[in-house]
Amino acid sequence: xxxxxxxxxxxxxxxxxxxxxxxxxxxxxxxxxxxxxxxxxxxxxxxxxxxxxxxxxxxxxxxxxxxxxxxxxxxxxxxxxxxxxxxxxxxxxxxxxxxxxxxxxxxxxxxxxxxxxxxxxxxxxxxxxxxxxxxxxxxxxxxxxxxxxxxxxxxxxxxxxxxxxxxxxxxxxxxxxxxxxxxxxxxxxxxxxxxxxxxxxxxxxxxxxxxxxxxxxxxxxxxxxxxxxxxxxxxxxxxxxxxxxxxxxxxxxxxxxxxxxxxxxxxxxxxxxxxxxxxxxxxxxxxxxxxxxxxxxxxxxxxxxxxxxxxx
Amino acid sequence: xxxxxxxxxxxxxxxxxxxxxxxxxxxxxxxxxxxxxxxxxxxxxxxxxxxxxxxxxxxxxxxxxxxxxxxxxxxxxxxxxxxxxxxxxxxxxxxxxxxxxxxxxxxxxxxxxxxxxxxxxxxxxxxxxxxxxxxxxxxxxxxxxxxxxxxxxxxxxxxxxxxxxxxxxxxxxxxxxxxxxxxxxxxxxxxxxxxxxxxxxxxxxxxxxxxxxxxxxxxxxxxxxxxxxxxxxxxxxxxxxxxxxxxxxxxxxxxxxxxxxxxxxxxxxxxxxxxxxxxxxxxxxxxxxxxxxxxxxxxxxxxxxxxxxxxxxxxxxxxxxxxxxxxxxxxxxxxxxxxxxxxxxxxxxxxxxxxxxxxxxxxxxxxxxxxxxxxxxxxxxxxxxxxxxxxxxxxxxxxxxxxxxxxxxxxxxxxxxxxxxxxxxxxxxxxxxxxxxxxxxxxxxxxxxxxxxxxxxx
Numbered sequence: 001x002x003x004x005x006x007x008x009x010x011x012x013x014x015x016x017x018x019x020x021x022x023x024x025x026x027x028x029x030x031x032x033x034x035x036x037x038x039x040x041x042x043x044x045x046x047x048x049x050x051x052x053x054x055x056x057x058x059x060x061x062x063x064x065x066x067x068x069x070x071x072x073x074x075x076x077x078x079x080x081x082x083x084x085x086x087x088x089x090x091x092x093x094x095x096x097x098x099x100x101x102x103x104x105x106x107x108x109x110x111x112x113x114x115x116x117x118x119x120x121x122x123x124x125x126x127x128x129x130x131x132x133x134x135x136x137x138x139x140x141x142x143x144x145x146x147x148x149x150x151x152x153x154x155x156x157x158x159x160x161x162x163x164x165x166x167x168x169x170x171x172x173x174x175x176x177x178x179x180x181x182x183x184x185x186x187x188x189x190x191x192x193x194x195x196x197x198x199x200x201x202x203x204x205x206x207x208x209x210x211x212x213x214x215x216x217x218x219x220x221x222x223x224x225x226x227x228x229x230x231x232x233x234x235x236x237x238x239x240x241x242x243x244x245x246x247x248x249x250x251x252x253x254x255x256x257x258x259x260x261x262x263x264x265x266x267x268x269x270x271x272x273x274x275x276x277x278x279x280x281x282x283x284x285x286x287x288x289x290x291x292x293x294x295x296x297x298x299x300x301x302x303x304x305x306x307x308x309x310x311x312x
Numbered sequence: 313x314x315x316x317x318x319x320x321x322x323x324x325x326x327x328x329x330x331x332x333x334x335x336x337x338x339x340x341x342x343x344x345x346x347x348x349x350x351x352x353x354x355x356x357x358x359x360x361x362x363x364x365x366x367x368x369x370x371x372x373x374x375x376x377x378x379x380x381x382x383x384x385x386x387x388x389x390x391x392x393x394x395x396x397x398x399x400x401x402x403x404x405x406x407x408x409x410x411x412x413x414x415x416x417x418x419x420x421x422x423x424x425x426x427x428x429x430x431x432x433x434x435x436x437x438x439x440x441x442x443x444x445x446x447x448x449x450x451x452x453x454x455x456x457x458x459x460x461x462x463x464x465x466x467x468x469x470x471x472x473x474x475x476x477x478x479x480x481x482x483x484x485x486x487x488x489x490x491x492x493x494x495x496x497x498x499x500x501x502x503x504x505x506x507x508x509x510x511x512x513x514x515x516x517x518x519x520x521x522x523x524x525x526x527x528x529x530x531x532x533x534x535x536x537x538x539x540x541x542x543x544x545x546x547x548x549x550x551x552x553x554x555x556x557x558x559x560x561x562x563x564x565x566x567x568x569x570x571x572x573x574x575x576x577x578x579x580x581x582x583x584x585x586x587x588x589x590x591x592x593x594x595x596x597x598x599x600x601x602x603x604x605x606x607x608x609x610x611x612x613x614x615x616x617x618x619x620x621x622x623x624x625x626x627x628x629x630x631x632x633x634x635x636x637x638x639x640x641x642x643x644x645x646x647x648x649x650x651x652x653x654x655x656x657x658x659x660x661x662x663x664x665x666x667x668x669x670x671x672x673x674x675x676x677x678x679x680x681x682x683x684x685x686x687x688x689x690x691x692x693x694x695x696x697x698x699x700x701x702x703x704x705x706x707x708x709x710x711x712x713x714x715x716x717x718x719x720x721x722x723x724x725x726x727x728x729x730x731x732x733x734x735x736x737x738x739x740x741x742x743x744x745x746x747x748x749x750x751x752x753x754x755x756x757x758x759x760x761x762x763x764x765x766x767x768x769x770x
Contacts, residue, residue: 013740021747295700
């Protein structure tokens with residue numbers, strides 16, 4: 001009798017292990033919530049009352065963004081790694097006019113600092129924090145006198161301070177941006193994030209998080225000029241692909257974070273001016289994948305920064 | 313919905329296999345067909361309509377093309393002789409041309425096309441040709457015929473299976489515990505290849521496009537070509553394993569598509585081991601009917617070029633695919649000449665180095681559809697001209713990020729995984745490992761988003 005059971009078990013060994021592993025994975029990682037929503041809908045169809053409300057779907061990159069969008073055509077867009085798992089899509093924004101100028105809106109009526117043109121030495125004590133676009137600037141910007149870069153593919157405003165992306169000399173473990181900012185002082189800090197979070201939350205939440213980050217940076221770096229760089233737009237072709245990456249979303253968020261600038265110690269830089277074409281989208285000649293600027297044209301960004309600097 | 317998508321793995325598979333398992337044997341084809349139609353319907357509804365109409369037409373054509381003798385002769389023998397054939401010849405040409413025209417239309421139009429049309433067309437043509445030649449009896453059961461053409465394990469990207477090879481199992485097959493689990497293991501290995509190797513190496517390749525091909529050093533250009541060679545292999549081999557695995561899980565023994573191609577010592581050998589079912593199709597239905605190698609050296613070369621031209625076109629209408637095909641055709645012809653001059657030459661280290669030199673270059677012609685960009689890339693590989701604003705350390709930065717995947721890719725492309733899974737087939741730890749790897753991959757798909765298989769584009 002026992003022999004037969006054992007024989008059966010051995011015969012289905014892999015299947016049993018497979019199902020057992022799957023069950024533990026699904027319960028531990030909360031993946032069962034993937035079934036909660038459809039199950040609830042089916043139950044409603046039959047007129048059964050649900051006994052509970054399904055919680056938030058875990059890490060809903062598969063839900064919040066349409067299929068195949070994260071890397072759909074291998075476009076090099078950074079994978080979405082949201083802190084807040086919000087399965088609701090960003091509500092559609094009204095189509096805005098292409099946003100070209102660094103308008104005066106949002107800046108308080110105080111003595112306006114004006115942008116100057118500087119040379120590369122300006123960046124000696126500068127810090128760049130950003131996502132893969134900043135990585136491009138780091139690797140191909142040819143900064144002779146080194147600014148520091150805390151940049152990482154996929155970086156979002158939600159983990160900007162807490163992601164362990166800063167390398168330390170002689171040590172394998174990386175530290176967080178926050179820890180790094182506690183150790184070293186900079187005179188200028190350039191920020192550029194936003195493209196990866198387009199599928200998460202809305203412009204308001206983005207702005208809120210951005211404000212908190214800027215405040216924290218200000219606490220740690222009282223003397224630094226903070227430059228909020230606009231989120232670089234994408235090409236028209238990329239924007240029209242129908243996933244969470246589109247210029248309408250970029251424009252909305254840029255308008256939101258522009259209000260953080262105060263014109264005194266925090267400035268907004270509309271880098272899009274340097275790389276967009278007449279249609280208000282990223283010039284396709286400057287980009288291989290529609291999202292990033294190629295090495296050949298990264299100088300446009302650098303030149304823009306050098307001609308829009310604040311001297312204290 | 314493709315094999316590596318969250319919807320397929322978490323929703324479709326469990327529901328389908330539950331239904332399939334509960335279906336009594338006589339109706340399993342119906343369940344399989346229903347599931348396959350649902351699978352197909354995830355694309356545009358019009359495409360489902362088109363493929364169903366075309367399939368029914370092909371079914372009818374199959375009935376009409378069967379040589380009269382075979383219809384009278386109930387036994388399963390191959391027919392020789394021309395009785396009743398002349399009448400059908402025009403119909404046969406029409407049938408093949410019709411299928412081919414449909415494919416050409418969509419290829420020329422560009423953009424989207426019905427799922428798996430390239431593979432579908434070749435299977436339909438193979439069926440019609442085999443029936444016409446009297447090699448197989450035509451299928452008289454419509455649902456079985458539709459299952460042959462549209463079953464979801466192979467509808468999206470093959471393997472291309474001759475109807476004759478599937479006939480018995482279409483009629484009657486058994487889903488055994490051993491077969492099902494064996495298929496499930498193949499599914500796991502295939503998924504792992506795709507997610508853990510192909511997708512990761514794909515990021516490396518993609519970084520180069522982001523940087524701009526004019527701005528990479530020759531070292532990085534070769535690393536990129538190597539990464540792409542691996543990526544394409546693990547993507548397509550992974551898919552094929554998943555297709556075979558799913559086939560096993562429903563009771564079919566589908567043919568393998570890859571036999572460790574990177575172990576080859578020549579381009580000819582490579583393409584006997586790469587996408588095997590496609591090569592087999594071209595040999596049987598194009599190369600041999602054209603005369604193969606039996607009409608002298610010159611005609612052989614012409615036949616080979618014709619086959620390779622068509623192979624290129626089958627993959628895509630842009631010029632780079634034709635260049636790719638021609639390049640490989642030329643290599644094959646030269647190799648044939650070489651083996652005639654040196655008949656006792658055995659593949660050695662030099663042969664393998666030759667292969668690892670030629671194949672990545674050919675993949676670049678395959679991968680880069682924009683010709684000026686292709687030119688730039690090849691120039692970078694051979695150090696022709698100056699790079700624009702290249703970072704001399706770019707190869708080091710890239711290796712630092714991706715060395716693990718390149719290091720893993722090499723032994724995997726040489727067959728280590730297959731060998732290991734076979735050697736420790738029934739060990740408990742192997743089963744645990746495969747199961748864990750499978751679920752880990754599905755978790756990655758959930759959190760990082762899915763990348764559609766590349767061959768879904770062809």
